Structure formats: structure tokens, C-alpha cells
Amino acid sequence: MSDTILSCDAVSLAFGGVKAVVEATLEIERGSVTGLIGPNGAGKSTLVNIISGHLRPDSGRALFNGADITSFPPYQVARTGLIRTFQLSSEFPWMTLLENMLVAPRQIGTSFGKAIFRKRSWIDQEYELLAKAREYLSEFGLISLEHEYAGNLSGGQKRLLEIARALMADPQMLILDEPMAGVAGVLIDRIVDHIIQLGGRGLTFLVIEHDLEVVDRLCETVYVMAQGSVLSRGTMAELRQDERVLEAYLD
């Protein structure tokens, strides 16, 4: 393994008697687009919730860039450069697209004293970030809607906005939890193209996805989870030959 950006080391978590994640171990290579597939209830989302700090594992560790982030609350995980999205689209509905974008970067003007009393200290940064937000919005084809409330977007546009918004935080890695859920045909292709293009620019992705055709197009490496544990790892072609994977999921 050359350069690992994120690794999970024997992570386990049980809810009462239900073992949601059992000794899950995985390693994500920097700059790769990695897939995470498995049947419903396999523990994929739980594992992502552990990585992002929403849940704390019973045992095991998560390392990001070599630093132990297991006990970090979600906002601190985000500040290390690891941003995730949710299965349900999570725009800020009563905020415009530009406002949505400007929430993500860390800003001088979020400090209390500067926000109230020293507008001059943050206003230039505000306009720099505004220009950057507009660049991303035009790249994602949403610029004509910049002053629209995000709640009025279609399901696919919301997904695009979420990815664009995450980019505003200058992340090193994005974890996308079912980015194609509720997205119609043409926009799926657009989202796939964006992920491939961003991967080409060196951004690391971990994508949870049910649509195996999409996974095939996106990911070199794919992890398969079933019943809480990581069953197998390989390319989609390899996994299609794997007896255990076929039995658990792929039929």
C-alpha cells in the first residue's frame, strides 16, 4: 500500500445486542476513488458515521493522515479535511445557493468580536470566497440559480450542490453516502463525471453506492461489507468472481 490517507483498524460497534460493525478494517489510498458496497444493513453507513465522528466505536481506531480521529466530534473531523455527505440530501433549504456554499469554508468573520465590531477584517475574505463559490457553481452548472433557495432545487441538483459546497471547505477527502439516491438519469452521469474529474485533480473519494454500474465506472478499488464486517476487497471484475461476495450480495 503506497500512501494511505484514511484507515480503519478493526473497528467494532454494537447497538445493544446487534453487532452493526464487526472488526472492520480498510485502507484508502490517497487520490483514489474507492467504493463501499454491500446489502442493506451491512454496516456501511454505520462505519461512515464512526469515521465522521457521529458515532464512537466500541473498539478499534480510525486514522486520517496518520492522526487518530476516533474520538473527534464531527466538526473536528471536518476541520481535518475529511468531509462527508448524507444519504438524504442535506442542503440548507431556506438559504440561497451562494449562502449554502459560503457556510463551508472557515472564515475570519465567524469569530464573535470580528463579526460584530470589525467588519473590515472579514469583508475582503467574504468577497474572495464569494468569487470562488461562483466558480464552483458555474462548474457544476448551478450558477443561474445562485440566488435561489436550495430547498427549491431538484434532487439531483441538491446532490451537485452538496458536492460543490463540500469543495468550498478545501477537503482532502470526501465520503459520499449514496450520492445517487433519488437522482434521475442525466444527472447521474453528470455527478459521475464530476467525481471522476475531481479525482483526477487529486481529491480522494470514498463512495457508498448501490448502483453497481456506477461503482464500476467510478472506482478502481471496491470494498464489500456484509453483516458488519468487511468481506472482500478488489476491483469490480475481481469481486464478480468472488464466491463469498456473490453469495452475500451480488446475485
Add this chain to the structure above:
Amino acid sequence: MTGFLLTIGVYFFTELILVLSANLQLGLMGMANLGFVLFLGMGAYTTAIFSMGPATSDSLQHYFYGAALPFPIPLLLAVAVGSLLGLVMGLIALYRMRGHYLAILTLAILTIVWTIVDGFPGFLGGDNGLDAIPQPLASLTTTYESYQVVFLCIAAFCCVVCFWFNERFFKSPLGRMAKAVRENESAATTLGINPFRVRLLATVCGSGMAALAGGLLAEYVTVWGMQPWSYAEIFPAAAAMIIGGRANNWGAALGTFATFVVVGQGLGFLPGFSNNPELSYSIQWILYGVALIGFLWFRPRGFIPEPKPRWKRAPSSVIASPGSTPLNDQPTSVDMAPAHE
């Protein structure tokens, strides 16, 4: 008549400060913090105690401590005490509570403090209240009416400061952060925002503001007791905010005018009401309720809805980022399904 208008002016400005406090916490931040009238009460008591002088054994009222400090100091102390108590309540309530739970918990804290103050008359006067609270700068003028003008100026100044503060807060990156927490807390968290910090900030500032309103009211009316900060007082302030427009400070001003001035004071002018204060008081509450339900049903975002932000400087060239070509050459489909109406 002039005296009456001046009185209404003073009430308008002090109530608006309270509504601005609610607007910061409930409107912008979306926190169901119903405890804000608690800080109205605490601010009033702080102002009274620090301006009335030490309690003497032969006076007819009872309270602890007591000092006679000159004009702005009791009000400033009210803001400080209010903010500090807001911090304490925020640390207790905000760490784990959200939504309904926060509403019930803050209501419970209000009721507990209210009952304690009511039950220990020696502490803050209890049900007898405090009276003869000195009016600030009373020596400046000789007539009643000219003093009203002085007080109107004080109240207006405080109100403008609070309004300015809210505007700055709402329109800064900090305010945007608060809005994001309101709209979708988990999404805000995964973008690196610590929601607890933002909530606590809004609570501390809002509490200080409510305390200032309380201090002004006590100084103006010169008496203070249990009634003006009972849980019922949450209602008109929240109604003013919702009617005017949540998270919009001009809306708060309009809502305050509609509820406290038009409904609260205007009823007395109607024939049949002028000699029957009890009737007009009851009708007033019915109108608050009807207006609140009507607005929540037909115009939930209020009279003047929350504004979309505008950035004044002209956008620099924003056609496309230099390093990347836009992937989509087809025009964006604008399928605007009104997802939430």
C-alpha cells in the same frame, strides 16, 4: 395626548429590544428558547437593586443588598448579569437539548426561578414587588412630559444599539453559520461548525438584550413585580416576531408595532373598550392568538420574510474557473418544484 404618545414610544422601544432578543434566538438561530422573559425579569431586578440603594429595615419593601449607582451603570450591570445567567442556562440546557425538549426545559427553568422569587419575599420583594425604583437622569428636567422625552431618547438609543447589533450578527459569516445550524444541524456539523458554540453565543447575547429591556421597563415604570416576567409574556413577544417575520429585524419592528402598539394600546380607543380595561385586555389576547394562528397558517414566514443576502461589490469574472472547463454544455434545467411552501 403627547404624554400618551411618548409613553407608547417608550414601550415600543423597550418591547422591541425584547423582540429583537427573541429574534436572535428563535428567529435566526431557530432555538426554542422560551426562557428569554426570565432574563427580562432578572435585568429588571438587577437594575432596581443597583439603583434603589441599600434596603433599610424601616422601609416597607424587602430585597437583598442594594446600591445607588448612577445612571448607565445599573443598566450595564443588568446586561452583564443577564448575559452571565444566559451563559449558565445555555451551558445547562443547550448541550444536549433540541426542539421541544429545549422549549420545555427553558420553560421549566423560567417557572422554577419565578416560583423561587415569588416564594421568598425577602429576596427580591416577591409578590409585593419593588417600587420607587429611581428614574435615571430625573434631575435633568422638571416637568413630567419633558422627562418622558428624556426617557424616550434613552430607550430609543438602547434599541438602536440592539438593532444594529442584530443586523451585524445576522449579516456576518457568524449569522450565516447560525442559519446553517438552524436549517440542518448535522450538515452544518459536517462542514466544521460547532453548533453548541453558535447556540451558546446567541443565548448569551439574547439574554443580555432581554435583560436590558427589563432594566429599561423597571426604570420607566418605577415598579417591578412578578407579573411582567411570567411565562405568559413569552406569547406576545413571540407573536410579534412571527407576525413581523422571523430572522428579519425590520419585521421584528413591524411586528412589535402591530402587537404592542396597535393591538396592545389601540383597543382602548374603540368605543365600548375605553372604560373597560378588562375587556380590552381579554380581546387583546384573543387577537394575539388569532393573528399568530393566521400567520402560521397563511404566511408562516411573516409580514416581511427573512431577506436573501445581497453582496454589493460587483462580481469579478465568474464565467468559469480557469483550470477547468464546465462539464455541462446543456443549459441547467430549472425544474423548480416548490419543495416547501
